Amino acid sequence: MELNITVRLARHPAREGRRFSEFAVTLEERMTVLDALFRVQRGMDSSVGFRCACRVGMCGTCAVLINRVPRLACSTPVKGLGSDVVTIEPLPGYPVIKDVAVSLAPFFDQWRRALPAFRPKDRDAPALVRIPRDSPFGRLAGPKRDCITCGACHAACSITGTNAAYLGPAAINKALLRILDPRDAASGDRLKILDSQTSGVWRCHTQFNCTAVCPRGINLTESIGQVKRALLRPRKAFQA
Ligand code: SF4
Ligand code: FES
Structure with a gap:
């Protein structure tokens, strides 16, 4: 037809x-x-x-x-x-x-600010330690790592539209993945960036617009919530 x-x-x-x-x-x-x-x-x-x-x-x-x-x-x-x-x-x-x-420049400007690159704890290790899928990190990160940097979540977010400084959902999700990774050494630096009152997770109003449009089905609102909980209760933050 x-x-x-x-x-x-x-x-x-x-x-x-x-x-x-x-x-x-x-x-x-x-x-x-x-x-x-x-x-x-x-x-x-x-x-x-x-x-x-x-x-x-x-x-x-x-x-x-x-x-x-x-x-x-x-x-x-x-x-x-x-x-x-x-x-x-x-x-x-x-x-x-x-x-x-x-141009996705505003998206990638925020992406870079969230320190997306892996920063190994052990710089002299001959190879990256493998982490099984059923480990706590594997379970937490699995549903969150398929971002294809399409920028749709950033476009759907009502906060990025009114506050150009806001990191946005994809950058926060990427930072969370690094924070969860037990091999990474820069969690403290990332949490400081995410804790910013003007550009960090506290700007999110939990409207789920980002989650609704993500073509990879990533629950970005949940990622932002996980970071908020980590900042409020550092010892209890992440549970698989
Ligand atoms: S909508 Fe999903 S896939 Fe696209 S940039 Fe955002 S998190 Fe990544
Ligand atoms: S052309 Fe690559 S995602 Fe559509």
Whole structure:
């Protein structure tokens, strides 16, 4: 069966004074929003700008706002949207490069501030100590380590939208993973950063917007809550 839809695409800069361009697109039933964007770009308007790389939900580059919700274009079947009008806009809160392609610089600026790199306790160890999946760290970290840095959670968060200093859910989740890791030596430094009254976990209002949009199913709100508990009750903080 074919799907006949209207793609409403945000334009930046505006085209002939209009903020949206509309395209009538015919798709096969299984096709995604990314397929629709390619149909438009290859068959109707080659100037349309968007980003993608892997096309299978692995790289995080194709996140856009689809019918007002941040999603991966390559992993969003058009049929599942239940609408014959598909509005595609850039992720909010990021500088727009062209049409729906944004710069993730604000996301990665915060990511870097959270000290995402592993800092080994034993710098002279010949190899990294292996940690079994069923260890306390394995159980705590398992559901939290699949972030593909798509930026959707940062875009959905109502706090990042009003406070550019806030680290945001993905950076906090990444810092938590390092804090949980018994091989890492920089937990104290990270907890100090996360404890900031202006940019740390206390800015989170527990609205679950980030968790709702994460394409990897990471419970970011829970991660932020775990850090809050660690700061309030350091000895009891993390339980598998
Ligand atoms: S935590 Fe989820 S929504 Fe946020 S950047 Fe990572 S994959 Fe994307
Ligand atoms: S193109 Fe890689 S996640 Fe969509």
